Amino acid sequence: MALKWWLSASALLSSMTILLVLGFLLQSSWPLIQQQGATFIVGTEWYPFESLYGMLPAFIGTVWSVTLALLIALPCGVAAAILCAELLPPRLRSTVRFAMELMAGVPSVVYGLLGMWLLLPLLESQLNLLTGRTLLAAGLLLALMILPTIMVLSEDAIRAVRQSQRETAKNLGIGWDATLWRVLLPQAWPGIRVATLLATGRAMGETVAVMLVVGSIDRIPEPFYNFLQPAQTLTSRIGREMAEASVGSLHWAALLFCGLMLATMAVAISLLTHRKVAAV
Amino acid sequence: MNSQHLLARDTISKGIVWLLAVPALLIPTIVLCYIFWQAAPVLDWGFIVGTTDGAGFGVSDGIFAQLLGSLLLAVMACAIAAPFALGTALYYRTYASPRQQRLLTAMFNMLQGIPPIVFGLCGLVVLVNLFAWGVSLISGAVVLAMVVLPLLVLNTLATLERIPHGYTEAGMALGLGNGAIIGRLWLPRSWLNLLTGVLLAMARALSETAPIMFTATVFSGVVWPDSLFSPVTTLQTHIFYLAQESNDPQVISIAWGSAAVLVLLVASLGVLARLLYKLGED
């Protein structure tokens, strides 16, 4: 009886966690929604002292940095996975893979340190920028962080393609190139898709590393595709300002709303992941 | 289509793969080496066991307090999360209806995707302020427990799934109840793999910074927390503050040193987990 009680209680409690998290975030950011309606969500101005809490700049910053990271990390990561799964000798392969698994576990704050003291000076000197703290820096750093994840999961997916399929393609003599595009990648695609979605989630929610390099300036890049300007992401805003906001103030509520936006986006991504996996 | 053309296509494709993949494999390696190269000047035994008094902004002796704080938080987080994770996974395998199973899976997949900082925010709202626990060890541990919970649950589920069905059926045929099946069949068989999961969760807890930034840590001045309700210092936040606040190269080399120690710690947990996993496989 005690056993059943323990099991049921822990199942109930741990599955409630997500609802509790979302609930508390909504409840704490409610004052802001009540006072300003939903308009602040698409507002472009964020000046806490004037009670302007436009979410758009940080949202765009988040989308931009994640997109940049994916644009870099996805081709490179999948190529590394292909190299590892198809072209390297088995012994080298397991070494490389193990190294990548370790890299995937490197704490994000270490990447932050790297970004701040290796990447920023490099960017400043190479691109002649006033400050290296830009969307580009955030994108590059995030790319470095999610690359091992994409590589390891994509490699799993590629290696899961049955050997008989490779051999049959070989028997038809269609060549390495066609085998890759017409046999391996289509079959590994569900796995690569999941890897990408997971990496997107991770890049989106990354805080300390991004906050050290993104510049934390609340404005939409001008023009909007200019990634050589300082910007702000949802996470870096929370990280920067949470300690300054007084408990219960509108500013506090606005920051919690940023958290709610992040959580909602994360839930959306995981629903997407889940649905796609189930559909395959 | 002639064969030269075909061969050329293969060569080009392979070339592109190498071109994209080599930086992808080399840059992380170089970066890792760079960390240790930067850390080398400060890394010695005194650095690890020394304590800093805080007045010197991290410049003085060592990072013992931070190391201790990190480990304490990680161990506590796992200690809090593990019983829940085990209970949940066992519930999934024993009592849950297929509907509940689907629901639980969906919940934990979602929970796993939630950015750690969101848990930090919740901890700040609920634990630090609502429960008035303050910025403390216990707040941080609970927040980290939430962060590692989905990892532990999914890991435990995967472990339980690997137990052959016939094994369980043999137990049921003997008339064993759920308690006996869990206690006498499942746990003895898979405890090594469960431990692997806990180690991985610890590695994860050690590498998180954002969730404990507002809930558990202060920059310095604490060596050993007096109680559950006093704040701690950790390696992660130490690196963060040093990187952010200082321009002094000497201070930054302390940050590199701490980063190297943290990376080594997390990596060795990963290696240990891998070894244990292999041991459990046999």
Next chain:
Amino acid sequence: MVADLTQADCLRVPAQSLEKPSSNMEVTALQVEQLGLQLDGKVILQDVSFSLPTSGVTSVIGPSGAGKSSLLRCLNGLLTQWSGTVLVDGADSRQWRGGWDRLRRHVGLIAQKPVVFDASIRANVCFGIHGWRQRRRADELVEISLRQAALWDEVKDRLDAPAATLSVGQQQRLCIARAVAIKPAILLLDEPTASLDPRSKQLVEQSMQRLARDIPLLCVTHDLEQAQRLAGRTIFMCDGRVIEEGESNQLFSQPECIETREFLRWSVCDCN
């Protein structure tokens, strides 16, 4: 550079067909001389020599572990660490113009278990054709190939259905159609009916005999009755060596070697 290539092409293509043995020799599509193979220090094949005529079925029989499958994999270059000479249409397979991939388009191989790609039936038949435009315009070829594999009537109404929905027997015939679609000059079959039901087996055999009118087939089988039904020639292998080779009728009715007699009678072979 371009001129060079074209010239080489022009020179080489007739050269290959010219190298076909002239009238004073027996006409062969495939000639194997002293083929040997070692894998991980273990001798798999030794001193294997035989030849295939330009059409007809040649069956390879022998106990399991005799190296029959390995032989096929050497012939189409899936295994390359063998020694000896393999002449395909008179040209050395190691020096094949365009490399192994090109050779494998010339020497098709059907595996024991059917392997279909995760695509429609039509796409599977066209899988070996180069270029998506050519694949799109291959309707006629698809029909011909499927007819040759005795599958057309069963699938003509659902060419766009996933290939995985076919039965195993149909999948195997699909594999044959897929191999035939790239017009190989020689077809190797590795126990093509081993995992099939009797009806599918019959259809596959029919299709093989139809194909054998135009091209040579080398069919590994463990089914002695099948080898007899397929007629043509039979090669008996044991322990990596060719023990006896001849017309099927001859070999089955009056085997010369004692090992062959033993094998035909007891299905065991002791050739050491």
